[in-house]
Amino acid sequence: MRVALRERMFCVWLRTMVKNRIVTVFDRYPEQTVQLKKLTDLFGKAGREQLVELLVSPIDRIQIDRRVAFVDDINARIKQSEATIRAMTKQNASVKLLKTFPGIGEFFARLIDAEIDDIGRFLSAKKLAAYAGLVPSTYSSGGKTYHGHIIKQRNKWLRWALVEAVAPAIATDPQLRGQYERLKSRGPNKAKVAVARKLLTIAFQLLRDQRPYERRGASGEECASTISRLS
Template sequence: MSESALIGIDLGKHSFHLHGQDKSGREVFRKKLSRPQMMQFFGNLPACTVVMEACAGAHFVARQLIAMGHQAKLISPQFVRPFVKGNKNDFVDAEAICEAASRPSMRFVSPKTEAQQTLSVLHRLRESLVHDRTKAANQMHGFLLEFGISLPKGLAIMKRLASILAEHELPVRLTGLLQQLHDHFVCLDEQIKELDKELASQLAADDLGSRLLSMPCVGPITASLLAVEMGDGQQYKCSRDFAASVGLVPRQYSTGGKANLLGISKRGDKHLRQLLVQCARVYMQRLDYQRGRLADWVRSMLTRRHSNVVACALANKLARIAWALAAHHTQYEAGPDALNA
């Protein structure tokens, strides 16, 4: 097989379907292999380009293939789907991956390092724990409301639960159940605090993460997630490409030469987009204390647009600034260059 051969892999848990083609796009082989067989196959193969969808296990396989001397590329599944011909099966999917990868304008996903994936797991675990903690608090509010006890909103009231239960006459069994739920809440809260400490320690040792913390209203959680998703930023041609990958640019439905821009596209990582919008809202709340061209731009926008629109626009701006810090190895300065990053 020539060095310019292109191989598409349809990933699975135990079996992998391979489709190989030459430079002209003609099919060379089709194989169904187990994981050990696939690694042995690529270990004996001359260097070539291997393409797969960016899904579960793809980054690990990509790192192994790169270590063997191959060029590994990952494609978002949404870009592969239009190239599936006829009925869907694993070999057709592998062929569609090759077809999509052969397009000169195709956009690829950079393989993540082990450190990036570990940090991503930490974020997903923390998000899950926060969801469970909120669920426990809402259950507590709901159960007490069934017995005529209305608690104020928020999580802070959970710390005074013992005194609240003492003030009201409730069934002994119910009090025990509520105490169990409260203990579960406290356990979740402690786990979240431990993850926050670990996140802060990892971020302190990361150069990019430390520089992202210099951005206004960006905390450790947002900075670390930005570092994971963006890497060095070289996979994006410009800052707008990164903002578009997060879903912070307008959707477009234009035809007949008439441009029609809609709301933000909401593509990419939902959690990262949510964090950037939250950072933008915090910045707007503290706008009286902000200085520089970015603050002047936000004040100007607020005079003519709704605050929700300005929040999304500012989140877009923060994403573009973050890309500039990563791509140019700089630090944020609230001066004239901040707006143009």
Template structure:
């Protein structure tokens, strides 16, 4: 055991596979452990480098193993996959992790604290509730349409349908169907209340940190995006520049270049999907406001050449780079006109 210097740990719910190598790269450990035996095993092991794929429960195990004196590095699973040899199984995965963690060009994921994970849980729960709201709304519309009751698109149309369901004197809906629709209405109203409560917690979270308050000064970055940025990027120094952070979020074009000829396509959609969606939604809000104004900013000039959604993606990329610069420098947001003056 004293010869083990690097361990590749393939985590799961109940069974964990280990692959350890020494300084020369020779395999000196291959072991399969249950959940209850994992931490006691590492308590007896001298401090070493442990590689883990950044997947479910990885941040928890990174914190626990770090407490025992080990150095833990998390890696995106797609970066580990090229090191898997032939057949895929737990032993091959652990060996690939041990190989990948030693690569100097490997990119790592910063372990999150419990508070940062709690902040992201707010966003994940909000996303789930929003999807449930859409599902219940669409189901209500579809069931009402079966009785010839159609409402316009939008919140006002849904409210009109809910009023019909609540009206016991309306004979266009059979009694049995009305009881089913009332179940959907009860769920719809509960989900709306839960989303409102979640939004209040997100707003409080964004305002509770100095960084969150500074980020909310950027046009297109509101409480949702600010709190998500603080939670998702605990250490901005892991990115060499703002462009790298924008690329990590998938806000850059795909490349299919060869022979010195550059071919760019649509955005890569890599990285954190939720954060990318929020940045894009904020950028669309800024564009809608810019199209109503008369100031000829770079955004207006861009809209003259490109479609609004393409311009929104460019603005989302710019906001990601601005956010990185503010995180690194500790400064507040400065309007471009003020910088030019």
């Protein structure tokens, strides 16, 4: 399952890289591409029509057309990967529980479940957060303990999924959004990490107790405490 999910992520990253290379080509024609850059989806129907109409050099036309075709090939591979993933997790109860969580859609639910594997491996939410690399590093000197940046040792896929899930989570859940806004004054990245850890803590509780997500009172103090340790 992890292999299938990571293949899908690789394809998405590859597609982004190819799209960026197309953008670097038409950036050489700023007067023609002013309107093109205003499109919300450059590679949607309207964007592609304008890409075809761009007056560029012969070699740039070849590069644009080849890379657009490559994007289409990658899209086909992504759909194949997603079909495989859906078939493998069709009856997965943990995935269904995680999907009740704000910000966690089909893909993130499957990825988080696969990377955690058996929730019984972790004695507490703190142990799971350490596994994901969402806890601050610590060191002691002169009888005092200091907290630094988040630890480097981690499951990079799980941490990536939780950090990416912050944006849709705070967009859909007012309580999580309120927590993020309160913590953002100390730095948006620190706020994002703190909320990501909050999401993972809730995911731990859902999987441990085998129950769907329910909105409760915001616990801003808990997140604020996390932020202070990350400072």
